[in-house]
Amino acid sequence: MAGTFDAVLIGAGHNTLAAALHLSAKGWRVGVFEQAPVAGGAVKTGDYTLPGFRHDWAAMNLSLFAGSPFFKAHGAELSRHGCDFVPVNRPFASSFPDGTWAGVSTDMAETLATFRALSRRDAETWEGLVARFGAEAPHLFGLLGSKMTFRALAYFMFKTFRAKGAGGTLDFTRFLLSSPRAWLEETFEHPHIRALLAAWGMHLDFAPDIAGGAMFPYLEGMAGQAFGMALGKGGADVIVTALTAAITARGGVVETGTPVARILRDGSRATGIELADGRRITANRAVIAGVAPRALTRLTGETTPAFDRSMAAFRHAPGTMMIHLAMDGLPDWRAGPELQRFAYVHLAPSLDQMARTYAQSQAGLLPDEPILVVGQPTVFDPSRAPAGKHVLWVQVRMAPGTITGDAKGEIGATDWTTAAEPFADRALAILEAHAPGTTAKILARRIVTPVELEADNPNLIGGDQVCGSHHLSQNFVFRPARGHADGSTPLANLHLTGAAVWPGAGTGAGSGYLLARKLAGN
Numbered sequence: 001m002a003g004t005f006d007a008v009l010i011g012a013g014h015n016t017l018a019a020a021l022h023l024s025a026k027g028w029r030v031g032v033f034e035q036a037p038v039a040g041g042a043v044k045t046g047d048y049t050l051p052g053f054r055h056d057w058a059a060m061n062l063s064l065f066a067g068s069p070f071f072k073a074h075g076a077e078l079s080r081h082g083c084d085f086v087p088v089n090r091p092f093a094s095s096f097p098d099g100t101w102a103g104v105s106t107d108m109a110e111t112l113a114t115f116r117a118l119s120r121r122d123a124e125t126w127e128g129l130v131a132r133f134g135a136e137a138p139h140l141f142g143l144l145g146s147k148m149t150f151r152a153l154a155y156f157m158f159k160t161f162r163a164k165g166a167g168g169t170l171d172f173t174r175f176l177l178s179s180p181r182a183w184l185e186e187t188f189e190h191p192h193i194r195a196l197l198a199a200w201g202m203h204l205d206f207a208p209d210i211a212g213g214a215m216f217p218y219l220e221g222m223a224g225q226a227f228g229m230a231l232g233k234g235g236a237d238v239i240v241t242a243l244t245a246a247i248t249a250r251g252g253v254v255e256t257g258t259p260v261a262r263i264l265r266d267g268s269r270a271t272g273i274e275l276a277d278g279r280r281i282t283a284n285r286a287v288i289a290g291v292a293p294r295a296l297t298r299l300t301g302e303t304t305p306a307f308d309r310s311m312a313a314f315r316h317a318p319g320t321m322m323i324h325l326a327m328d329g330l331p332d333w334r335a336g337p338e339l340q341r342f343a344y345v346h347l348a349p350s351l352d353q354m355a356r357t358y359a360q361s362q363a364g365l366l367p368d369e370p371i372l373v374v375g376q377p378t379v380f381d382p383s384r385a386p387a388g389k390h391v392l393w394v395q396v397r398m399a400p401g402t403i404t405g406d407a408k409g410e411i412g413a414t415d416w417t418t419a420a421e422p423f424a425d426r427a428l429a430i431l432e433a434h435a436p437g438t439t440a441k442i443l444a445r446r447i448v449t450p451v452e453l454e455a456d457n458p459n460l461i462g463g464d465q466v467c468g469s470h471h472l473s474q475n476f477v478f479r480p481a482r483g484h485a486d487g488s489t490p491l492a493n494l495h496l497t498g499a500a501v502w503p504g505a506g507t508g509a510g511s512g513y514l515l516a517r518k519l520a521g522n
Helices: 014-025 069-080 108-116 120-144 150-177 180-187 191-203 215-227 238-249 293-300 305-313 337-341 351-362 416-434 450-456 510-520
Strands: 003-010 030-033 085-088 092-095 101-104 229-232 253-255 260-266 269-275 280-289 319-327 344-347 371-375 390-399 442-448 494-496
Touching: 003 014, 003 269, 014 030, 014 069, 014 238, 014 510, 069 238, 069 510, 092 191, 092 337, 101 108, 101 191, 101 215, 101 337, 108 120, 120 150, 120 215, 150 215, 180 191, 180 215, 180 351, 191 215, 191 351, 191 371, 191 390, 238 253, 260 280, 260 293, 280 510, 293 305, 293 494, 319 416, 319 450, 344 416, 351 371, 351 390, 371 416, 390 416, 416 442, 416 450
Parallel strands: 003 030, 003 280, 030 253, 092 344, 280 494
Antiparallel strands: 085 229, 092 101, 260 269, 269 280, 319 390, 319 442, 344 371, 371 390
16 A cells, blocks of 8 residues: 555554554544554563463553553543553562562552561651652653753753752752662662662663662652552553554554565655555655664665764663463462562562672673562453463563673573573572462463564664663653754654653653654644
8 A cells, every 4th residue: 555644654652653643633644654563562462371361562561651641632532442441559569588578559558567567767758758749740740741852951940940949959950860779778778668669760771870760769659659550451452452543543544564664765855665565655744763763774874974873872771581471370479468469579689689680681691680570460450361360471670682691600592592491490480489389370481582572673672672771871852862852853854753762661652742742733
């Protein structure tokens, strides 16, 4: 199907789909072309182990999408197309090797009880942080939802200065620049409480000692307490199915199994795309590329030396390995049966262990004790498994995309084809230590290596599920490069979107929605 559209979008990740729907709602005719056989990118669901056991391929937590400005604008339409969420009142907990645990529930009394069991002072600190969150949230969410232009950033800082004064603004800036360890150690006294929150930094490439990472453990902790978590009813792909249906209903096209060979251009202006099958698609107003920065110049050819260097130098976070488990029952957690009531159980014992795991992975080593995120979605959504059965979603963080060795000296393989099974066994042994008998409950397992994640979705380079490091030198106005945090490129009518563009990773559809609003005039 060759043709002409107002906007042509490359890739059917949730950011490009969000952009396509908003433009469609503004009267644009859109065409979305995806190389994979299924839309969604990292947000998809399937029977990856046994029939009837539905596993989220990569992303599971849809809280950012459910609470996003995009969903506020288009939620009613998406709901008509089947978008539905399952509320989670116990979003996350951590199990520790000494048999203790801590967790965050939307019931403040529950949260405080687990904190007091470890530290009465930390429970009081948590209560104070939650009480002040309402005053801090507008500044943090205002920053994360802002256009990342110098003018917009200057206006944000002006508003912050007016609200907080000089001292408060400096304190706020110091917090934004702090590492997770710096903030957690000056805020909480018990190492388990610090580890409970620091685990969230590992989701976004912020090991404990990385500057600029303090905000994410804080925000995830506060949001979990205030709002809980949202899962997709039946699977995370419910948002992709609804987005695709809504775009199609508005006259747009979403075509999968259709690789894009190159972006067509007339000098310094993008005019459309050429598909791998030879078809040419014309874009009258915009070409939107939902691709990793390194892939962009392969589609465009040379643009400007500075921009092309920035795209080539874009840094990716360490990789992830996924282990999908079909289960006869939930893990019997040694720390207590209460852990069976949480959506996420982190196995991340200390700040030092997280830092060591990150450093090992960055060096290309298989970590001796990887961090595990154990998702228990069927606790809240039993439709994902046959009656009485469960699925476990195990995210192994971190895992090097390219293996140079084994930090423990046990695995000799340096290719993922051979290393996958023994490394998965290492991860599951950690789970077994925290929940004895879990291995015996496994009905089937499916390992997804960093190499397979990238093969399935080329944006996940080296298995990097966040499509690029969020360290300070590559975040805010520098994501993906200085002067291009709005998704602009040196080619007129060509725009970049996805997790590599501000505001970055997560399921909030922020970069796609901000771009579409800019193009459509809001």
